[in-house]
Amino acid sequence: MHANETSKYWRHPCFPDLGLFKARFTKHRYELHTHPTYVIALITSGCERIRIGRHSVVAPAGTIAVVNPEEWHDGEQGADEGWAYRTFYPSVPLMTAVARELGWDGAPVFSHAIIEDGGLAAALAAAHEGSTSQDATQAEASLLVALRHLIVRHGDWDGLAEEVESSGSRQRFSLYQNLVESELGSQLDLQRLADAARVTRFQVIRDFKKLIGLTPAAYIRDRRRRRASTLIEQGLGLAEAAIAAGFADQSHLSRTFRVAHGMTPGMFRRGG
Template identity: 25%
Template sequence: MKQDKAVFFKQSKALPFVEMRQASRSNACYQGHTHDEFSFGVIDTGIADYNNLNQHNRIGQGDTVTINPGDIHSCNPTVGDWSYRMLFVDTGWVGELQAEISGIDSIDYSPFTNRYLRSQQAYGHFDLLFTNLLLESNALSAEALLIEYMQQHWLTKDLEKSAPTHIHRVKEMIADQLDVNHSLTDLAQESGLSRFHLLRTFKQTYGLSPHAFQLDERIKSAKTLLKSGYSIIDTSIALGFADQSHLQRNFKKRLAVTPKQYQSFFV
């Protein structure tokens, strides 16, 4: 896997619940992975293959992608380099905004229904928002732009609630015990399904096998620990990785930077 020639991560000072990523002239490729946050971004140059669950698109300059929390996805350049910008927005903030708009206080959050846009208007609005966040303008201006942008992506279909309850229990069990190396038998007992039906149903529901989901959750938690100052070895131990190299190898597969490189942006 090749590394981005110019990439940065940055947490917005105006809106701490927003993280930014920008890659310029990147040729890095990513395995399928997920994020805890809502994420959306634009392609500035180049052409890429965008896969999100069962949707496959060839995207290019000016196109926008939207990714729900937990959606297995990948986006890789077809030939040569590409440049892109992404925003990662906390799900709690999105849920509160949706509650305000809908007038329903009980909702958690609802996912994007449209995961891909070809719109110069959307691209221009994103460019204005990203620039505002990058320059660390005042919170009032930044949040107003973010709310206006989010309203263009009103979310109605709740995929998480459609998941079978027994499969949801397995997902929660894995997510709550990331340091535990569960056996397939243990997970099958939790779900009340056979091992075969557990594997098939889990992947149909979440787009990943239970093991791949666990690994993806561990990487996301590793990002949080590294940003808070944990050492790489302590992070690997806390999250149940076999060793430090196991964390490093899988971290780079998903983010195209090593844990040390990622940590250097924040600590």
């Protein structure tokens, strides 16, 4: 981390399945990655440039960037001074529960990656700051107020944009996913993926590019980070989690974790 960069991660006192992150970055650049949770980022100063799915967007101070679960995204400075932000990582069950209390059925989806809404920005700032207060009731209320505003004003209840048209690609991708999840701790290469779907290695590359816009290697690296995160949350040591998730060692995990999440695995563990 550069001398003028800072970051902190913690859990909400009233919602254990909601992580919070506060950071200021100038040179840091996120690698493309996913989360099982939503990502709701209030840009508090500077500007961030983000690729979300297949689109590149710019998020200046005062705007909110929203990433749906499992959506590929990265992030880097969008201005010379970098950017600062306060981020929420609410789980799908939490967002689904809030949406149902509001009369909707199922998990909300957000089709606009960047939201300009002063009222929402103020509510998110209050909820983020309130998560560290001693008043648990106020912390809970301010978070629910912010999520209600986001879901009611900006949720897309028609669901995600159209499904990707495929001639077998989606069915094959399911096979790739199953193999990767079951064999993360072992050596994975293109030939193993190709054998699983009974196609050529070139077809594997085309399927990944068509469906998620990434290489198979980037996808596997992301899933290994995800597995390591889960193991760390469950109490496994960092070195053990690294090996179990398929990394060469703890330092390998630390390097890839930082470029994807803006924090070290140790920070993530302490924040949990």
